[in-house]
Amino acid sequence: MARVLGAYERHLSAERNLSAHSVRAYLSDLTQLGVHLGRRSVTDWAEVDLRALRSWLANQQTRGQQRSSVQRRAAAVRVFYRWLHQTGQVSINPAQTLRSPRTPKRLPATVEQGEADRMLTGAGENAAADDSPVGRRDAAMLEMLYATGIRVSELCGLDLGDVDPGRGTIRVLGKGNKERTVPMGAPARRALDAWLAVRAELASVDTSGRVADAVFVGERGARIDPRVVRRIVHRALNAAGAPDLGPHGLRHAMATHLLEGGADLRSVQELLGHSSLATTQLYTHVTQDRLRAAFKQAHPRA
Incomplete structure (x- = not known):
């Protein structure tokens, strides 16, 4: 076996x-x-x-x-x-009719817009106060996670060639080696530029592979570890008094705030890199106020 x-x-x-x-x-x-x-x-x-x-x-x-x-x-x-x-290793598939227990669908917790603003403002102020490469890097990572909704693994896998400063986009390699292009907002672009200006102070001189090309590097110069990114996000959320939902909470918050701002579900699906729209629906929810507003605006008998 x-x-x-x-x-x-x-x-x-x-x-x-x-x-x-x-x-x-x-x-x-x-x-x-x-x-x-x-x-x-x-x-x-x-x-x-x-x-x-x-x-x-x-x-x-x-x-x-x-x-x-x-x-x-x-x-x-x-x-x-x-x-x-x-592959012919079993003649009968016993799992073909195996059923899964149904799980209740619950609206997941999320980071509110004000909490996200406090987190990012705090990270920016900390970066300006100590003016260190690590502070600028941390602020840039937080801005990127919230602005683009990319996964931690996708953030850590970014190479310098994946960033298009002119168009304000990044090329992301997601699950199943599926590639997508995601736009960045102006604050994320500014934070990224500030980090890239000092990146060489941390990046190791390595011509052996992709480590030298990594956008985000650790304090020893190698490509940053996802566990380090998660610690940074948890610390920033706690400092802002926001729910400690980790990097995936920022991904969910990005999608939720886009929908609250009027984005359509298909666009959010493309940004998140979901192959199924049903998966996107599990990540997002719309406020009751917006639902009521949409009903009053669109329904003929509202």
């Missing part, structure tokens, strides 16, 4: 171009399934039936796992067995 998981890991990385984080998540779920099956004396993926898969999911729920986690693991098993079946 371990040998098959090794081949599947190579398939996810090389053929499906999934991120290292996604590959680890898939393999972690399947490894846990393998442990559960081992307790039932099942030593071959071809011996697994629907009842065994259901017992594993039921065991997850009994142990207190969130429905969203169980849902993700069920999806991981379905994708895995589809691959096993397509």
Whole structure:
């Protein structure tokens, strides 16, 4: 079973171009399934039936796992067995009819516009006060995350050649190696220019690869680590008295504030890089005031 998981890991990385984080998540779920099956004396993926898969999911729920986690693991098993079946490693796909528990749809928490303004203003004031490369870098990253809605991994993966100063856009390589172009606002462009002016003070002289091309670098000169970015965002949100939602909260806030400003859902979908409009709808919500205003403006019997 371990040998098959090794081949599947190579398939996810090389053929499906999934991120290292996604590959680890898939393999972690399947490894846990393998442990559960081992307790039932099942030593071959071809011996697994629907009842065994259901017992594993039921065991997850009994142990207190969130429905969203169980849902993700069920999806991981379905994708895995589809691959096993397509590659001829199993004759019957037991996961084909495996159902996931339904999760209630809730409006996610978000950062309000005033809170985002306080966070970015504070970061800019800190950068001006100490006038250090690190302060300018942190301010630029915060402005970029909120202005563009890109993911932390996408921010860390930006190279100098991905920035088009003339057009005020960045080229982003998202999930599944899908490329998109995202515009920046004027404050983000100014903060980025201020950082790039001093970037050489931190960037290492490295001609061996892409590290030298990274837009954002750490204090040792290499491409900045996503964990460092997350710490910076958490610290800035706490300082502004905003909900500590992390970088993904800024991504969601960007989408929400665009919708509140009148942007259409399709445009927000393109900016976020979602392949499905349904995914965008889960990230965004519109205020009740705007819904009422739209109703009064558009409905003939309002």
